[in-house]
Amino acid sequence: MAKTTIYTTRFCPYCLAAKALLRKKGVDFEEIDVSGDPEGRARMTQKAGGRHTxxxxxxxxxHVGGFDDLSAMDRAGKLDRLLTSEAGATP
Structure with a gap:
């Protein structure tokens, strides 16, 4: 399974939904909580091409994007292929 990282904050319903979808797919992921961590959020924003949510x-x-992007990939049948890739796959 491909290495998966998700940046989250506490009490974020979209974060909870994304983690639930990944768990449903059997994905082990690294969660990085940027709640109250301006430096961590800045690193996330830079890595995500300016996206700060x-x-x-x-x-x-x-970079897949947020929950809506993840969910759309799943509906389109692209998420499973990306999850089984090793690196550098295009969604």
Whole structure:
């Protein structure tokens, strides 16, 4: 399974939904909570190409985006392929 990282904050319903979808898919992920961490959020924003909202999800070195993006990939049948890739796959 591809390395998956999700940037979150506490009490974020979209973060909870994204983590639930990933768990449903059997994905082990690294969660980075940027609540109250301006430096961590700045790193996330830079890595996410300027997007500052949470969640921000990265799979196999690819920036997926937020929950809506993750969910759309799943509906389109692209998420499973990305989850089984090693690195650098295009969603």
């Amino acid at each position: 949470v969640p921000q999800i990265f799979i196999a070195g690819t």
